[in-house]
Amino acid sequence: MTGLLRTVVICLMLSVVTVFCFPVSPASAAVPQKIFMLKAAGKTVLLPQVFVKGTPMIPLTVLKQFGVAIVENKKVKTWKTMKGSHYAIFKLNSKSYTLPKNKRQLQQPAQMINQTLYIPAEAFFDILKAKKALVIRDAAFIIQDTSIWTPENEAANIVLKGQKLKPEFYIDRKAVPFKTKPVIEGGIAYFPIKELYEYVGAKVEEDHRAGKVSIIHHKTIHTYTDGSPHYTYHDVSDSADWPVEELTIEGDVPVKRINGVFMMPHVGFDGPTAVRNPTNLQYGDVGIVANGRWIFERQVYYTYNIRSFYRDIDEHGNEITDSDEDMDGGNEKATFVSFMSKSYTVKDKGTQYWGGMVRNQNLSGGKVRRMEIEFNSHLENGKAVGALVYKTEIMDTEGNYTAESEKSIYTAVPLKDGFPSFSWDEAMTALDIKK
Numbered sequence: 001m002t003g004l005l006r007t008v009v010i011c012l013m014l015s016v017v018t019v020f021c022f023p024v025s026p027a028s029a030a031v032p033q034k035i036f037m038l039k040a041a042g043k044t045v046l047l048p049q050v051f052v053k054g055t056p057m058i059p060l061t062v063l064k065q066f067g068v069a070i071v072e073n074k075k076v077k078t079w080k081t082m083k084g085s086h087y088a089i090f091k092l093n094s095k096s097y098t099l100p101k102n103k104r105q106l107q108q109p110a111q112m113i114n115q116t117l118y119i120p121a122e123a124f125f126d127i128l129k130a131k132k133a134l135v136i137r138d139a140a141f142i143i144q145d146t147s148i149w150t151p152e153n154e155a156a157n158i159v160l161k162g163q164k165l166k167p168e169f170y171i172d173r174k175a176v177p178f179k180t181k182p183v184i185e186g187g188i189a190y191f192p193i194k195e196l197y198e199y200v201g202a203k204v205e206e207d208h209r210a211g212k213v214s215i216i217h218h219k220t221i222h223t224y225t226d227g228s229p230h231y232t233y234h235d236v237s238d239s240a241d242w243p244v245e246e247l248t249i250e251g252d253v254p255v256k257r258i259n260g261v262f263m264m265p266h267v268g269f270d271g272p273t274a275v276r277n278p279t280n281l282q283y284g285d286v287g288i289v290a291n292g293r294w295i296f297e298r299q300v301y302y303t304y305n306i307r308s309f310y311r312d313i314d315e316h317g318n319e320i321t322d323s324d325e326d327m328d329g330g331n332e333k334a335t336f337v338s339f340m341s342k343s344y345t346v347k348d349k350g351t352q353y354w355g356g357m358v359r360n361q362n363l364s365g366g367k368v369r370r371m372e373i374e375f376n377s378h379l380e381n382g383k384a385v386g387a388l389v390y391k392t393e394i395m396d397t398e399g400n401y402t403a404e405s406e407k408s409i410y411t412a413v414p415l416k417d418g419f420p421s422f423s424w425d426e427a428m429t430a431l432d433i434k435k
Contacts, residue, residue, distance in 0.1 A: 032411040032430040057118040190263035213262040224255040310338035351379040383412040384420040
């Protein structure tokens with residue numbers, strides 16, 4: 001295996017996740033289409049891309065799906081959008097539109113396309129009276145939804161006015177209940193190790209005489225020593241994928257006993273920390289929020305489940321089992337396919353997908369053209385939505401890569417067995433790349 005996609009597979013295997021193998025059909029339900037994504041207040045709408053002189057345009061009627069009323073005045077050819085007391089007025093073939101307190105200019109005039117009034121997508125924000133907006137790849141227009149409580153949003157709005165900091169640890173938006181209160185020393189938040197890890201199902205053994213504390217979970221042992229920033233890692237699963245010997249992992253801030261309790265510094269929770277519960281949900285996405293004086297005080301983790309598959313297929317979509325016939329064996333008609341999905345326990349965090357396809361083309365002089373399709377996306381309205389990227393690189397005889405070309409679109413594709421489903425040819429068609 002070579003390249004980014006092969007690296008993803010290796011990382012997955014080392015993460016002790018379950019690997020699923022599903023058939024990849026050479027044909028899917030439909031060719032991926034170029035789309036816009038409108039998202040606000042928990043509602044998502046996918047639209048075919050429409051541009052006028054480079055300006056993204058959306059049909060005004062789509063606003064109805066976001067609770068916006070629309071009144072048309074056919075006599076003067078105006079359209080008024082209303083959401084509560086807020087309104088916006090658009091006039092046919094005019095670049096100017098009216099808001100309650102001012103007028104604004106559009107890049108292109110409001111205009112009829114296929115007997116439907118279209119407006120520049122930029123006005124979407126004003127119609128919904130959004131305070132924050134984000135544009136992704138000039139294709140996805142997202143309004144930040146602040147109606148859902150999250151510990152990150154709350155902490156971001158805290159303004160310190162002399163009050164004491166309160167270190168907190170959240171898992172899936174639930175605060176871990178500590179009997180021993182977390183403390184802050186020297187700008188570092190410390191959490192009681194035994195209470196925290198027993199909360200997530202681990203076994204904790206303390207040896208106060210030796211100044212050591214061990215966390216045992218899923219056949220792995222992490223042992224920390226009072227006053228040392230380093231810890232030892234020992235896998236006891238007898239798995240060939242992991243070393244049996246004990247390894248020393250270097251850290252930056254030591255574990256310490258505070259009032260006789262072993263306490264973990266917040267900077268010690270880097271990444272998954274090898275703590276998993278029986279349903280194979282992993283801890284990750286560390287979000288440490290700084291308040292006021294930039295003193296870290298809150299840990300935010302979300303649990304998620306990983307699924308993946310990878311395989312080499314021939315031009316008919318059948319799996320190749322003979323390594324001499326796969327892509328690395330020099331078969332130009334073979335395609336390596338790999339996808340991973342990450343589904344969060346907290347439903348509104350959603351599901352994400354990574355992966356794609358790789359082909360090699362043998363060139364003169366021993367060089368190889370590596371052609372790769374990447375599709376990193378997330379679940380929206382039953383489809384995988386994201387950037388479909390095609391890029392080529394030339395590999396010389398010494399294994400060095402030189403970038404050759406790249407092209408991308410923002411698109412939505414159907415799912416099959418819980419993964420994005422499309423063929424190489426369908427991706428090429430969507431990207432307008434000739435064979």
